[in-house]
Amino acid sequence: MIARREFFLFRKQRENTAFNHIFLSILVVFSLGPVVLLAVNSFKSNTEMGLNPLGLPQEWRFENFGRAWEQGEFERTFKNSVIYVIGTVSLALILCGLAAYSLARKNPPGANFVMLYLLVASTVPVWLYLVPLFFLWRQLEFLNTYHGLILIYTAFNAPFSIFLLRSFLIGLPVELEDAARVDGANELQVLLKVIVPLAWPGFLTVGLVVGIGVWSEFQVAVIFTHNPEMFPVTTSYFKFTDRFGRDWSLTNAGAFMMVAPVLILFLALQRRFVEGLTQGGVKF
Amino acid sequence: MQRDSATFKGSQQAEAPSAPRLGQKWTRYRIMRYYVVPWIFLIPILSLHAFVVVIPALQGVVYSFTDWSGIGEAKFIGLRNFEEMFFEDQSYIDALSRNVQWMIFRVTVPFAFALFGASLLAKVKRGAMIYRTALFMPFILPSIVTATIWRYLYNPRYGLPTLVGYDKALLGQSDTALWAIAFADNWQFWGFLMVLFLTAMQGIDPVLYDAAKVDGANRWQEFWHVTLPGIRPVVLFMMMMVMIWAFLVFDYVFILTGGGPAGATEVISIDIYKNAFQRFEAGYAAAQGMTICLFAGFVVSGFALLRKRGWDI
Numbered sequence: 290m291i292a293r294r295e296f297f298l299f300r301k302q303r304e305n306t307a308f309n310h311i312f313l314s315i316l317v318v319f320s321l322g323p324v325v326l327l328a329v330n331s332f333k334s335n336t337e338m339g340l341n342p343l344g345l346p347q348e349w350r351f352e353n354f355g356r357a358w359e360q361g362e363f364e365r366t367f368k369n370s371v372i373y374v375i376g377t378v379s380l381a382l383i384l385c386g387l388a389a390y391s392l393a394r395k396n397p398p399g400a401n402f403v404m405l406y407l408l409v410a411s412t413v414p415v416w417l418y419l420v421p422l423f424f425l426w427r428q429l430e431f432l433n434t435y436h437g438l439i440l441i442y443t444a445f446n447a448p449f450s451i452f453l454l455r456s457f458l459i460g461l462p463v464e465l466e467d468a469a470r471v472d473g474a475n476e477l478q479v480l481l482k483v484i485v486p487l488a489w490p491g492f493l494t495v496g497l498v499v500g501i502g503v504w505s506e507f508q509v510a511v512i513f514t515h516n517p518e519m520f521p522v523t524t525s526y527f528k529f530t531d532r533f534g535r536d537w538s539l540t541n542a543g544a545f546m547m548v549a550p551v552l553i554l555f556l557a558l559q560r561r562f563v564e565g566l567t568q569g570g571v572k573f
Numbered sequence: 574m575q576r577d578s579a580t581f582k583g584s585q586q587a588e589a590p591s592a593p594r595l596g597q598k599w600t601r602y603r604i605m606r607y608y609v610v611p612w613i614f615l616i617p618i619l620s621l622h623a624f625v626v627v628i629p630a631l632q633g634v635v636y637s638f639t640d641w642s643g644i645g646e647a648k649f650i651g652l653r654n655f656e657e658m659f660f661e662d663q664s665y666i667d668a669l670s671r672n673v674q675w676m677i678f679r680v681t682v683p684f685a686f687a688l689f690g691a692s693l694l695a696k697v698k699r700g701a702m703i704y705r706t707a708l709f710m711p712f713i714l715p716s717i718v719t720a721t722i723w724r725y726l727y728n729p730r731y732g733l734p735t736l737v738g739y740d741k742a743l744l745g746q747s748d749t750a751l752w753a754i755a756f757a758d759n760w761q762f763w764g765f766l767m768v769l770f771l772t773a774m775q776g777i778d779p780v781l782y783d784a785a786k787v788d789g790a791n792r793w794q795e796f797w798h799v800t801l802p803g804i805r806p807v808v809l810f811m812m813m814m815v816m817i818w819a820f821l822v823f824d825y826v827f828i829l830t831g832g833g834p835a836g837a838t839e840v841i842s843i844d845i846y847k848n849a850f851q852r853f854e855a856g857y858a859a860a861q862g863m864t865i866c867l868f869a870g871f872v873v874s875g876f877a878l879l880r881k882r883g884w885d886i
Contacts, residue, residue, distance in 0.1 A: 309693045310700075316690050317707045320764060323722045324710065330725070342731035384618035397611035403619065410626055414821055414869050416842055416862040418629035420849045421636060424643050425629055444625035447618050476610050505715030507824050512850070523717045527828060530721060537725060544721045548714055555713050559706050562713065567768050 327548075331541040338537050353542040360533065361543045365518070366525040369435075370504055373521055376439040377503045378496045381450050384443065386492065389454035390480055394466070411448035415508075423512055433516040441509055446499045453498075453568060457491030458484065490561075497558060498565040501551055522547050637863040641856035643849065654860035664836065665861065668844045671751060675840065676819035678755045679762075680812050686759065687766035688808075692796055694767070695774040705768065712765040716824035723757035724829060744829055747837030754825050754838060766811060770804055777803035813876045817869045841865060 330338060331353055333346040341347070358364065392400050422441070423432075431437030461484070469483050485492070507523045514520055517528070526543055533539050555562055637654060641647035658665045694704055711719065726733045729742040743753040777800065785795045801808070823842040826832065832839035832847070841861060849858035 306697055306699075309697050313690070313693050313697065313704050313708075316686075316693075317704060320708050320711055320760070323726060323760070324714070327718075327722050327725075339731055342735075384621065387614040388618045391611040391614035395607070395611035395614070397608060397615070400611075403615060406619075407622075410622065412817070412869070413626065413630060414817070414862070414865045416821060416845055416865050417633045418626055418862075420845065420855055420858045420862060421629040421632035422625065423849070424855065425632070440621060441625055443618075444622045447622050451618070476606075501713060505713075505717075507716050507828070511827070512846070523715055526717055526721075530724075540721060541725070544718045548718050551713055551715070552710075555710065556706075559709075563705070563709055563768055566712070566765065567772065 324548075327541055328545055330537065331545040333538055333541075335536060335538050350538070353538050354546060357539050357542040357546065360539060361526060361529045362517075363522070363525075363543070363546060366520055366522045369519060369525075370521040370523075372435055373438055373442065374500045374503045376435060377442040377446070378500045380439060380443045381446050381499050382492055382496055385447055385450035385454055385495070386485075387480070388447075389451050389458055390484060392451070393455045393458035394463070407448040407451060415445075419509075419512065426513060431513075433514050433519045435519070438510065438513055438521075441513065442499075442503050442506065445509075446502065450495045450499060453495050453565065454488070454491055456568075457488055457494075461487050493558075494561045494565040497554065497561055501554070501562075504551060633859045633862055636856050637860035639856040639859075641859075642853040643855035644853075647856060650856075654857050655864075657857070658860060658864065664839065665841075665844060667836070668839050668841045671838065671840050672820050672822070674751065675755060675822055676816055678752070678759070679815050679819050682756070683759045683763040683766055683815075684808070684812070686763040687770050688796075688801075690763070690767040691770035691774055692800055694771055695800075705771070709764040709768050711761045714761060716761075717828055719757060719761045720825055720828040723753075723760070727753055745834055747834050750830055750834060751838045754829050757829070758822070758825050769807055769811060773804035773807040774800060809876070809879075813872060816872045820865045820868050 326343065329345060330342075332349045332351070333341070333353075334348070334350055337346060337348070388403075391397060392403065426432050426437055426441075431440070465487070466479050466483050469479050474482065504521075505523065506521070507527070510521050510524045511527070514524065517525065520528070526547060529543060530540050636647060638649060638651060639647035640650045640653070690708055694701060694708075697704065714722075724744065727743045729735070729740050729745075734740065734743060741749075743749045781799045781803070782795065785799050790798065821842060822840055823846070826838050826840055826843055827846070830838045832843040841864075845858045845861045848854040848861065
């Protein structure tokens with residue numbers, strides 16, 4: 290009797306999730322379909338795109354990528370973007386790491402005020418300060434420079450990075466730090482030799498989120514860089530689609546090259562991404 | 574964000590482990606270790622943040638009361654900018670109404686997608702991780718790439734509309750352009766909301782679902798009476814954030830239409846961009862930026878009022 294009942298329950302549950310799987314699959318097609326289409330279309334020729342806009346290519350044309358790389362000047366813009374990403378990530382990890390350590394462990398007078406300040410500052414609408422910031426940057430001759438953008442990106446990412454690193458550091462045991470101090474380590478040594486090796490997953494999460502954010506960033510880049518020599522991939526690609534907007538095989542190939550590194554990183558480390566992006570709450 | 578504010582509250586209760594206690598000598602070493610060194614660690618990022626965000630924000634407030642081209646002296650004109658904006662500048666009022674339309678779209682369509690997806694996914698065991706990854710993935714794409722994908726999908730020659738025999742450019746007509754952009758934005762955004770809702774749903778007590786089952790609730794009743802009340806704080810908090818973000822929208826509009834056709838998709842941010850960097854009306858642009866702050870303030874105080882009335886946010 291019991292066995293029969295359980296069998297019945299089991300069957301009922303399976304029916305239930307079948308419904309769920311069907312609709313989830315439809316949603317997956319909706320979410321991934323356009324991305325797959327982008328990848329597939331980047332191998333087609335323009336004539337084939339017209340005849341066969343949604344199917345697999347009859348002829349896989351790898352030379353699209355070479356052409357897009359040349360025409361879109363991806364060599365220079367990839368280099369620029371890598372500089373922006375590495376500069377921002379290292380500056381943010383160092384400065385926000387120091388601040389997070391201080392807030393998590395030292396609890397100096399005014400620590401709560403600092404936290405409140407960061408919380409409020411991270412919700413101030415960006416358009417309140419973007420225009421004056423532009424004219425300030427022009428006065429300082431920071432427009433069209435690497436450090437100009439890196440400083441802005443670091444500051445914009447600071448509240449999120451400090452919050453996430455701080456909550457990560459609070460979770461670490463204090464005893465190891467105390468042991469190091471007993472052995473005569475100073476504050477910086479404690480931070481570098483004890484905290485960083487223990488907290489690297491937190492630093493990796495923050496670094497990934499900040500790095501992807503900078504790689505994808507458009508709004509600040511389009512306002513603060515006008516010299517094509519300094520364009521990151523995003524704004525350079527925007528200008529590129531302006532010129533070659535009707536050449537779909539070229540623009541698709543370019544877009545695919547731009548997202549390929551992001552997609553590979555995401556698939557390899559997706560737990561960290563999801564955790565970092567959803568805990569931060571805000572993608573700027 | 575919520576988690577952060579929770580830990581933030583926790584820190585206020587936590588005792589400072591290392592502050593000097595009464596009766597201990599205030600040696601130089603102590604002052605260094607407990608007061609000076611921690612602030613040395615804090616000052617670099619705080620001063621950078623103040624330099625990039627706070628000082629320009631204060632300047633923005635000041636400039637909003639001036640007539641200023643961006644170069645040279647700013648002339649103080651009191652509330653003239655705001656007067657012009659609300660009573661004379663029809664393009665600002667139109668832009669504002671588009672932001673409101675965008676906001677209405679953003680608190681309905683992505684929320685419906687996310688609630689539907691999350692409530693389906695919460696019940697699934699096998700393959701749950703794969704679904705989550707796949708549905709979240711569009712969120713990490715750069716806006717310029719999402720825009721390119723949808724520009725292709727919307728193209729009138731061989732894009733999606735042609736499948737149903739519709740051969741007009743969705744992005745090229747003033748009555749469809751804004752909604753077409755909003756839908757592309759939704760495609761990218763809803764997976765993020767879904768993961769947030771899913772995390773919240775996993776915190777609901779399973780006993781409640783058993784009880785609902787015993788009472789003979791169907792799927793919809795279960796969702797409406799158990800799931801939705803269970804995740805209401807997250808839903809309302811995200812609604813507040815999304816409403817604030819709706820006044821900041823820039824990337825997709827700028828990339829896909831640049832405000833066109835014929836100004837039909839010009840939202841506030843695009844108007845500010847043009848005023849500040851193309852029409853040399855930086856003072857006026859700063860005033861428009863101030864109004865965004867004002868609307869964000871309205872949204873926050875609206876939710877604060879609801880909270881005061883006893884809503885759990």
